[in-house]
Amino acid sequence: MAGAAPRFEKRKHVPPGVRAGRIALISVAIGFLALLLLAPLGAVLGQAFAEGWRVFLESFDNPDTLAAIKLTLLTAAIVVPVNTLFGIAAAWAIAKFEFKGKSLLITLIDLPFAISPVIAGLVFVMLFGAHGWWGQWLQDRDIQVIFAVPGIVLATLFVTFPYVAREVLAVMQAQGNDEEEAALTLGASGLQILTRVTLPKVRWALLYGVILCNARAMGEFGAVSVVSGHIRGKTNTVPLQVEILYNEYNFVAAFAVASLLALLALLTLAAKAFIEWRMAEAPVSTLVPGDQP
Numbered sequence: 001m002a003g004a005a006p007r008f009e010k011r012k013h014v015p016p017g018v019r020a021g022r023i024a025l026i027s028v029a030i031g032f033l034a035l036l037l038l039a040p041l042g043a044v045l046g047q048a049f050a051e052g053w054r055v056f057l058e059s060f061d062n063p064d065t066l067a068a069i070k071l072t073l074l075t076a077a078i079v080v081p082v083n084t085l086f087g088i089a090a091a092w093a094i095a096k097f098e099f100k101g102k103s104l105l106i107t108l109i110d111l112p113f114a115i116s117p118v119i120a121g122l123v124f125v126m127l128f129g130a131h132g133w134w135g136q137w138l139q140d141r142d143i144q145v146i147f148a149v150p151g152i153v154l155a156t157l158f159v160t161f162p163y164v165a166r167e168v169l170a171v172m173q174a175q176g177n178d179e180e181e182a183a184l185t186l187g188a189s190g191l192q193i194l195t196r197v198t199l200p201k202v203r204w205a206l207l208y209g210v211i212l213c214n215a216r217a218m219g220e221f222g223a224v225s226v227v228s229g230h231i232r233g234k235t236n237t238v239p240l241q242v243e244i245l246y247n248e249y250n251f252v253a254a255f256a257v258a259s260l261l262a263l264l265a266l267l268t269l270a271a272k273a274f275i276e277w278r279m280a281e282a283p284v285s286t287l288v289p290g291d292q293p
Helices: 016-048 053-061 063-096 102-114 117-128 135-140 149-160 162-175 178-185 190-201 203-219 222-228 238-247 251-281
Strands: none
Touching: 016 251, 053 063, 053 251, 063 102, 063 149, 063 162, 063 190, 063 203, 063 238, 063 251, 102 149, 102 162, 117 149, 117 222, 149 203, 149 222, 162 190, 162 203, 178 190, 190 203, 203 238, 203 251, 222 238, 238 251
């Protein structure tokens, strides 16, 4: 309206004591993060480049280091797709259906969060080791699981399988079943409902879980350390190779290889922040691509 006086919002008065407390809490939080996150990261990068770029790059010419990187990538390439399929299936079953043993399935999914990775590795040794329950049966057929790649993959699968399932399950439960029931009424099959209705709605949660699963798979130490046998060039992953280099006082090479894991952590944090932002911006229920409102 012409001639109307502009309206200004009156800022709320914050008592000095509240403002000081807020500043103190923020300062403590930032200082804590700097101490536990930025300082170790700076120390890793500083040690990795302590003798220059040439020495840093030469650290990766070691055949054992290259073999560890290849094994880590191979393990992640197997574990992440398997856990993704399991996570989707488990979350869909729990969120969309009622069946006996549902609570038990949820408990089993959370089991790796409650068990130490070292204990998980020992369990696989008890099952598949030379003196384990199935050890003799495997030896008779010349199948080696422990101290070989299959054992590393199994141990990594165990410690990482909750990530995709948990992230997808939470979003599926929050969204409800209305759209799936509508699609079922219109004659859609179960596979069509999953691929055209359910998965598009949880795509960001699915990607979030996949990123966390991949980061944990490539950085796992405890369970892999137990089942690998630390065989140079064969069963050492990147975290185990870092430990070996450090114990041999090859500090520059150790921190150079560790910088790969640090870079992975930074990329994971960046992807995590981006996906959280997209999930916050996205509505709870979205249209299926190609449908009309």
